[in-house]
Amino acid sequence: MSPLLVVDRLAVDYRANGRTVRALDGADLEVAAGETVGIVGESGSGKSTLGAAIGRLLPRTARVDGGVIRVAGESLFELAPADLRRVRRERLGFVFQDPIASLDPTMRVGRQLTLVLGRGTGSGDVAAHLDRVKLDARTARSYPHELSGGMAQRVAIAMAMAGEPELLVADEPTAALDSQVREEVLDVVFSLAATTGTGIIWLSHDLAAVARRCSRVAVMYGGRVVEQGPAAEVLGRPAHPYTAALAGSAPATAARGTRLEPVPGRPPMLTGPSDGCSFAPRCAFVIDRCAHERPPAVRVGDQDVLCHRAGEPATIGQGATT
Amino acid sequence: MRLALWWSGRALSSAATLLGVSILIFAAVRMMPGGFAETILGPFATPEQKAELAARYGLDQPVFMQYWHWLTAVAGGDLGTSMISREPVSLELLARLPVTAELTILSVAAAILLGVPLGVLTAVRARPDGGAAVGRLLSGLGVSVPEFVLGSLAVFLFSRYALGLSVGGYVPVTVDPAANLRSMVLPAAVLSIFAISATARTTRDAVLGVLVEPYVTAAVARGESPWFIITRHILRNAAAPVVTLTATITAYLLGGALVVEYVFNLPGIGSYVVQAVGRRDYAVVQAGVLLAAAVFIVMNVLVDLMVGTLDPRLGVTAKGRRA
Numbered sequence: 001m002s003p004l005l006v007v008d009r010l011a012v013d014y015r016a017n018g019r020t021v022r023a024l025d026g027a028d029l030e031v032a033a034g035e036t037v038g039i040v041g042e043s044g045s046g047k048s049t050l051g052a053a054i055g056r057l058l059p060r061t062a063r064v065d066g067g068v069i070r071v072a073g074e075s076l077f078e079l080a081p082a083d084l085r086r087v088r089r090e091r092l093g094f095v096f097q098d099p100i101a102s103l104d105p106t107m108r109v110g111r112q113l114t115l116v117l118g119r120g121t122g123s124g125d126v127a128a129h130l131d132r133v134k135l136d137a138r139t140a141r142s143y144p145h146e147l148s149g150g151m152a153q154r155v156a157i158a159m160a161m162a163g164e165p166e167l168l169v170a171d172e173p174t175a176a177l178d179s180q181v182r183e184e185v186l187d188v189v190f191s192l193a194a195t196t197g198t199g200i201i202w203l204s205h206d207l208a209a210v211a212r213r214c215s216r217v218a219v220m221y222g223g224r225v226v227e228q229g230p231a232a233e234v235l236g237r238p239a240h241p242y243t244a245a246l247a248g249s250a251p252a253t254a255a256r257g258t259r260l261e262p263v264p265g266r267p268p269m270l271t272g273p274s275d276g277c278s279f280a281p282r283c284a285f286v287i288d289r290c291a292h293e294r295p296p297a298v299r300v301g302d303q304d305v306l307c308h309r310a311g312e313p314a315t316i317g318q319g320a321t322t
Numbered sequence: 323m324r325l326a327l328w329w330s331g332r333a334l335s336s337a338a339t340l341l342g343v344s345i346l347i348f349a350a351v352r353m354m355p356g357g358f359a360e361t362i363l364g365p366f367a368t369p370e371q372k373a374e375l376a377a378r379y380g381l382d383q384p385v386f387m388q389y390w391h392w393l394t395a396v397a398g399g400d401l402g403t404s405m406i407s408r409e410p411v412s413l414e415l416l417a418r419l420p421v422t423a424e425l426t427i428l429s430v431a432a433a434i435l436l437g438v439p440l441g442v443l444t445a446v447r448a449r450p451d452g453g454a455a456v457g458r459l460l461s462g463l464g465v466s467v468p469e470f471v472l473g474s475l476a477v478f479l480f481s482r483y484a485l486g487l488s489v490g491g492y493v494p495v496t497v498d499p500a501a502n503l504r505s506m507v508l509p510a511a512v513l514s515i516f517a518i519s520a521t522a523r524t525t526r527d528a529v530l531g532v533l534v535e536p537y538v539t540a541a542v543a544r545g546e547s548p549w550f551i552i553t554r555h556i557l558r559n560a561a562a563p564v565v566t567l568t569a570t571i572t573a574y575l576l577g578g579a580l581v582v583e584y585v586f587n588l589p590g591i592g593s594y595v596v597q598a599v600g601r602r603d604y605a606v607v608q609a610g611v612l613l614a615a616a617v618f619i620v621m622n623v624l625v626d627l628m629v630g631t632l633d634p635r636l637g638v639t640a641k642g643r644r645a
Contacts, residue, residue, distance in 0.1 A: 055543050059534075089545030102536040106558045106633050115554060116544060143634045159544070 002073060004091075004166055004199055005031040005054065010067030011223075011273070012049050012058065022270035023049040025223035025278070026067065028297065028304075031216075033166060036190070036200040038210025038231065040246070041220035042267050047203045050220070051171045054201070055092050056084060072166070093165035093198070095173045095189070099153035103144035109155050110140025116159045133158045133188050150181035157189055164196045171203045186213060207246050211235040219243045222268045222278030229303030239300040240307050242279045277308065285309050332626075336619045343615040344396070344608070348389050351604050357381070358405060358602040379405060392608065401612075402605030404598075411609040414594065421492060421590040424502075425582070426575040428510035430568060433517035438564065440518070441525025442552060445533065464519025473512045473585035480508060492588050509586040513579055517571050524567045528560035535559070562629045562636070573621040577614030 007029040014021045024046045031037050041047045052058050053069060056076050069076040071087055079087065096102045104112055113129055114121045127137035133154040144152055153173060160168060170189060174182040190213055193200050204210045211217055211231040218228035219240065227240040238244040265282035268274075277283070280290035287308065295306045305311075358381065359372040376382045380391065395402060401411040444457050477489045487508050493501040532538060533556070541551045580592040595610035597603075630636055 057539060057543055085545040085547060087545070088543060092543070092545075094540065094543035096536050096540060098536055102540040104537045104541075104555050104559070105635055145635050156540070159540075163544075 003030045004033045004035075004072055005029070005201075006068070006070040007050065007054070008068045008070075010050070010053060010069060011065040012046075012053060013063050013065050014059075014061050015063060016061050020271055022065075022272055022274075023062070023223055024053070024067075025270055025274050026294075027220070027223060027225050029218055029225055029228070031167065031199055031201060034197050034199050035216060036193070036202070036214040037216045037218060038202045038204060038214035039218045039220060039225075040204055040207045040210050042205060044267050044269070045220040046223040047220045048171055049223075051094075051169050051201065051203050054167075054169050055088055055094055057094070089163060091166045093160035093163070093168040095153070095156055095160050095168065095170040097172045097175050099149050099156050099173075099176060100144050100147065102156050103152055105144050107143070108140065109142050109144065109147070113140065113155070113159060113162070116162045129158045129162055130155075132161070132192055134184075148181075149177050150185055153177065153185050154188060157185070157192070161192055161196065161198065165198055167199045167201065168193055169201045169203070172205070173202070207235060207243075219246065222274060223270060224278070224306060226279065226306045227303055229301070233302045237301065239303045239305040239310050240279075241283050241285050241309075245282075277306070332623055336623070339619055340612065340615060344393065344612055345389070347608055347611040348392065349385070351602075351607050352385060354599075354602065356602065358604060361602045362405075392605075396609075396612070401609040404603055404606050406598075406601055406603050406606075411605050414606070415591060415609060415613065418589055418591045418594050420494065421583070421588050422576060422579070422592065424495070424506055425510055425513060425579055425588070425590065426572060428506060429513040429517050429575060429579075430572050432510065432514035433521040433571060434568060436514075437518040437521025438525050440522040441527075441564075442529050442556070442560075444522070445526045445529035446548065446552065461519040461523045464515050465523065467515070469512055469516065469579075469581045470585060472515060473509070473582055476508050476512055477585060489586060505586075505588075509579075509582045509588060512585075513575065513582050517575075520567060520571065521564065525560065525564050528563045529556055532556050532559045558632055561632050565628050565632070566625050569621040569625045573614075573618045576617045577610075 007027055009026045009028060010024050011022070011026055012024040014023055027046065027050055029037075029039075029050070039047045039050065049058065049062070052062075053064070054071070054076075056069075056079075058064070064077060071091055074083070074087060076084070076087070103109070107115075109130075110123065110126045113126045117125055117129070123137075123140065126140050130137055130139055135151060135154050135158070139147070139151065139155065144155075147155065153176075157173075168189070173189065174185055177185060190200065192198075200214070202210060202214060207217070207219070211234065214231050216228065217231045217234040218225045219234065219242065220226065221242050227234060227238065227243045229239075234243060235247055238247050268278045268281070270278065274294065276292045277290045277295050280286045283290065289308050293308070295308045295310075297304050297306055298310045299305075300311045357376075358379065359367065359375045362375065363371055373382065380388060383391075392402065399412075401415070403409065404411055404414060407414065479485065480487050480489050486504075488501070488505045489508060491505055493505050495502045538551060538555060541555055546554075577591070579590065580596050582588070583590040583593040584596065591610065591613070595607060598606035598610065
């Protein structure tokens with residue numbers, strides 16, 4: 001069976017004021033039906049661009065410079081507008097970072113849900129959909145600005161999940177919420193998706209949080225997915241030096257008393273295709289090849305890794321502290 | 323309760339504004355060189371004649387006394403009598419209202435019916451290419467070419483080549499609706515060029531602002547069609563600046579489209595007041611300006627009410643958001 005989502009060597013540039021910034025530099029990703037995948041990376045790693053590209057929701061300044069995305073076998077960038085809308089409607093769902101801003105400020109919540117659910121929706125249906133995200137039926141009478149961030153995000157989740165999509169893309173859905181509400185909202189998303197069989201792509205910068213809830217994790221760096229595999233493996237036995245550094249710098253996984261190791265250096269700002277490995281300037285295990293040869297995907301254990309030195313004992317296992 | 327408070331506040335501030343306008347215009351009219359007596363009696367009048375005329379109209383009293391008399395009369399609904407025609411100003415204004423109102427309605431209707439779709443279309447279709455530049459140039463021209471240029475051009479073209487629309491000469495609707503429309507189309511068109519361009523521009527900017535809002539992206543992500551997104555989400559959210567502009571244009575035109583009424587020889591409020599300025603017909607000028615100010619104030623209240631209805635966050639009765 002072919003996977004639900006295939007992203008193959010996707011490259012995306014942003015152009016503004018005569019400058020070109022490369023956000024995706026040949027990103028690969030596969031998600032099977034019902035699978036929960038966390039995509040982790042720093043700001044600027046390209047994860048939001050990847051998330052938007054999956055719905056062909058890239059801003060006007062973006063240009064696809066190669067690669068394909070297939071949703072249930074259909075090539076997204078070749079679809080006619082009506083077919084694209086059908087794919088979005090029937091197969092995909094999106095939840096965004098700013099919950100209140102992603103609801104229409106001029107419309108009551110119930111009316112917005114009714115519009116999503118289609119004609120002939122009664123208030124009972126609206127109440128049922130609100131109940132699925134643990135919201136009171138009275139919420140329907142509120143305007144978005146009268147809701148808390150957590151409530152607004154539940155409404156957005158209810159709207160995104162109303163059509164029972166096959167894949168839900170959530171771009172840092174809890175970034176704007178405080179930590180208490182964060183877990184509740186994530187509980188709602190994951191339990192609702194489990195009952196409808198919806199797969200999840202959760203974009204986050206928190207490796208440990210993602211690994212706790214997702215079955216698989218993909219780590220992005222410099223516009224590429226540098227490592228992907230089962231969550232426990234990626235977190236516990238990182239095969240890419242960047243993942244190792246990330247795992248070492250995540251406060252939640254650090255043992256009490258150990259010193260947190262930040263990833264030394266700064267993330268890259270690409271203006272075109274990278275010549276070699278874009279992590280090379282920050283990498284503790286860099287060799288000559290890294291600068292001028294793009295690393296191919298290598299299988300290490302259960303992970304797919306983009307690293308010339310992947311699998312060498314010198315890097316793996318000791319990688320958690322660079 | 324909150325609404326009552328809002329209304330009384332608006333009434334108070336409106337009254338204060340009108341009072342200020344009335345003082346300003348009263349003073350301005352009397353500061354114009356060459357008084358009423360000189361205009362009426364001509365340059366060879368004797369001082370005795372002038373004094374006699376001034377006394378008859380109370381112009382020999384101190385200015386603040388004159389103002390007080392006028393103000394109390396206006397408060398009682400009496401706008402005064404034209405010193406030239408000796409007719410009540412209110413009747414004369416009322417007789418000219420249909421012309422000005424028709425011009426206003428035609429122009430504003432054109433602005434909304436053409437300007438809004440044009441603005442939405444150019445915003446939604448906006449791409450960094452030649453089309454957008456041409457659109458900006460055209461709307462820029464429409465906003466900046468003066469009415470007397472467009473009006474004179476239209477008068478010339480349509481009278482020189484007999485293009486089928488009458489230039490000048492007003493026919494009341496009640497006399498002949500078809501002829502009325504023929505006489506009004508050109509002046510309304512000249513006025514609406516500005517209104518359409520301004521409306522299209524404002525709409526375009528407002529829609530461009532809404533297009534980048536996350537809730538529009540969210541609607542696109544749900545697979546909604548462009549038409550659905552425009553009608554359900556974009557129009558209402560982009561409406562506030564367009565409503566404000568339309569109201570301003572309406573108020574401006576209701577106060578009298580001076581130039582166009584003059585160029586096309588239409589007996590509207592604008593040409594009436596301008597004529598009165600030339601003749602130093604104080605009562606008419608004061609009434610005309612006061613009327614225009616009142617129209618602006620009423621329009622502003624309407625705008626506040628409408629914008630509040632459009633966006634619950636800005637409403638006059640919005641909970642807790644506004645003091």
